[in-house]
Amino acid sequence: MNLLDRLKWRYAAKAMNGQKVPQDKMDNIIEAISLAPTSSGLQPFEVFVITNQEVKDKIRPVAWNQSVVSDCSHLLVFAAWDTYTAERINKMFDLTNTVRGFKNEGWENYRQMLLNNYPQKDAEENFTHAVKQAYIAFSHAITAAAFEEVDATPLEGFDPAAVDEILGLRAKGLRSCVMLPIGYRNAQSDWLVNLKKVRKSREDLITEIV
Numbered sequence: 611m612n613l614l615d616r617l618k619w620r621y622a623a624k625a626m627n628g629q630k631v632p633q634d635k636m637d638n639i640i641e642a643i644s645l646a647p648t649s650s651g652l653q654p655f656e657v658f659v660i661t662n663q664e665v666k667d668k669i670r671p672v673a674w675n676q677s678v679v680s681d682c683s684h685l686l687v688f689a690a691w692d693t694y695t696a697e698r699i700n701k702m703f704d705l706t707n708t709v710r711g712f713k714n715e716g717w718e719n720y721r722q723m724l725l726n727n728y729p730q731k732d733a734e735e736n737f738t739h740a741v742k743q744a745y746i747a748f749s750h751a752i753t754a755a756a757f758e759e760v761d762a763t764p765l766e767g768f769d770p771a772a773v774d775e776i777l778g779l780r781a782k783g784l785r786s787c788v789m790l791p792i793g794y795r796n797a798q799s800d801w802l803v804n805l806k807k808v809r810k811s812r813e814d815l816i817t818e819i820v
Contacts, residue, residue, distance in 0.1 A: 613757060620756035621807060622763045623678060625799035631683040631792055635758040639792065642754035646747035650724060652702050654694065654740035655747065656784055658777055660685040665776065672772035673789070678763045682791035687773065688748050689784035690740035694728035741787045748788055755792055765789040 611619065636659075643657055660666055661684055669687075670679040679685060691698060703721045707713050728736060748764070755762035766788055773779070773786040797803045809815075 611759075613753075616756040616759065617753065618807065619759070620752070620761070621802060623761040623793075623795040623800060624763070624802050625796040626678050626681040626683075626761065626763075626791065626793040627796040628681050629683065629794045631758075631760050631794070635760055636684055636792070638758055639751055639754040639760070642750045643747045646750040648743040648746060649739070650702075650720075651706065652694075652699065653743070653747075654691040654698070655744035655787075656689050656782075657747070658687040658689060660687065668776050669768070669773060669789075672776070673765060673768035676765065676767065678791040678793070679765070679789070681796070682763075682793035684792045686751065686790040686792060687777065687786050688744045688788045688790070689774075689777075689779050689782075689786045690737060690744045692780070692783050692785050693733035693736040694724075694731070694740070695783075696725055696729050699724050699728065737785060744787055748790060751790055751792075755790075761793055761795045763791045765791065 640657070640659065644653075648654065660669075663680070666680045666682070666685050669685065670676065673679045699721065703717070706717070752762050752764065768786075768789060770786045773789075774784075777786070779786055795803060
């Protein structure tokens with residue numbers, strides 16, 4: 611199947627069977643997350659990949675008791691920076707200079723612009739911006755999972771504060787924003803598995819301006 615065929619195949623599985631996803635497939639999904647574009651290249655989030663069953667079982671009750679949380683192979687928790695700081699911005703700019711092996715005046719001017727801007731903003735505004743970047747990578751993960759013929763279920767239905775506490779995120783300057791259980795569908799227990807995918811028509815979704 612090509613990518614579009616696999617995107618048509620995928621759906622938000624409501625039940626998973628506990629089967630483990632091979633490591634090479636997970637590595638590809640994680641690499642796709644890493645390759646996602648983000649504003650200014652800052653990647654203002656971290657992803658927690660949870661296979662520990664005890665931890666998954668702790669999270670399930672604060673995620674509306676959704677079975678995919680505990681029955682998935684890997685539970686991905688996307689956690690955005692709680693705010694932008696000079697240290698975080700400088701770390702990414704320094705990494706860019708190291709990887710590329712040179713400094714660029716325009717790039718350094720851009721660094722200074724961000725340093726003069728983001729750290730002075732309200733933390734909640736910065737967190738909201740970071741969450742948007744995390745969602746870009748989240749979308750990449752869903753697409754990569756489909757390409758690997760692995761099920762992935764987007765989850766916003768959970769108590770972020772409770773998940774933050776379970777994973778100790780606040781101490782790391784992070785806040786959970788979205789989760790992605792990854793595994794294999796349990797077709798016998800999933801009411802959604804055989805229902806047709808419903809999407810807007812192209813005419814209702816796309817406006818072409820030529």
